[in-house]
Amino acid sequence: xxxxxxxxxxxxxxxxxxxxxxxxxxxxxxxxxxxxxxxxxxxxxxxxxxxxxxxxxxxxxxxxxxxxxxxxxxxxxxxxxxxxxxxxxxxxxxxxxxxxxxxxxxxxxxxxxxxxxxxxxxxxxxxxxxxxxxxxxxxxxxxxxxxxxxxxxxxxxxxxxxxxxxxxxxxxxxxxxxxxxxxxxxxxxxxxxxxxxxxxxxxxxxxxxxxxxxxxx
Numbered sequence: 210x211x212x213x214x215x216x217x218x219x220x221x222x223x224x225x226x227x228x229x230x231x232x233x234x235x236x237x238x239x240x241x242x243x244x245x246x247x248x249x250x251x252x253x254x255x256x257x258x259x260x261x262x263x264x265x266x267x268x269x270x271x272x273x274x275x276x277x278x279x280x281x282x283x284x285x286x287x288x289x290x291x292x293x294x295x296x297x298x299x300x301x302x303x304x305x306x307x308x309x310x311x312x313x314x315x316x317x318x319x320x321x322x323x324x325x326x327x328x329x330x331x332x333x334x335x336x337x338x339x340x341x342x343x344x345x346x347x348x349x350x351x352x353x354x355x356x357x358x359x360x361x362x363x364x365x366x367x368x369x370x371x372x373x374x375x376x377x378x379x380x381x382x383x384x385x386x387x388x389x390x391x392x393x394x395x396x397x398x399x400x401x402x403x404x405x406x407x408x409x410x411x412x413x414x415x416x417x418x419x420x421x422x423x424x425x426x
Contacts, residue, residue, distance in 0.1 A: 214282065216281065216282035219282055224389045230252075269308035279318070281320060310355060360394060369389060373415055
């Protein structure tokens with residue numbers, strides 16, 4: 210299986226491509242800058258320019274040729290302006306979904322926000338543009354006809370992974386999780402069979418990672 214990781218230079222993406230490389234998997238790192246390509250190639254990693262903000266659906270369709278799996282692990286973040294959020298987290302995601310459809314990819318993995326339901330209001334009672342964008346991107350994916358996996362990680366931490374998580378359709382409350390563990394979950398989804406048309410939240414927990422997420426196969 211050949212995998213395209215979009216957002217390979219991001220917090221989760223960096224861990225994911227390292228894990229895939231260590232496992233001897235066939236993949237390409239999708240990044241936005243030429244210097245990032247040069248750096249990755251120097252580490253023996255295949256890379257190509259993927260700009261979800263500026264590339265058209267037609268351009269992305271051409272760039273996606275030959276890939277069996279696509280990972281969308283890129284985002285503007287929850288604190289950018291609403292315009293950038295719509296351009297990257299909604300339109301960028303939808304364009305990659307359409308490009309994946311055109312190439313008949315066998316699995317599309319979306320790294321979403323912790324809770325992208327329309328009911329996910331913030332502390333002030335408002336629905337954030339970031340949540341709205343993620344909600345409609347996720348809904349578009351679910352209606353696309355693609356075989357999908359949507360992963361909803363808790364608050365992301367820059368600390369070493371533990372390999373132990375809790376996974377559920379929806380938790381009653383919030384939680385956090387190291388980016389390294391999120392990458393490990395995605396790696397497991399990509400390299401094992403199953404997880405067809407599945408969606409789940411993950412936070413740091415007590416179960417061994419594989420055991421925790423296998424209930425969603």
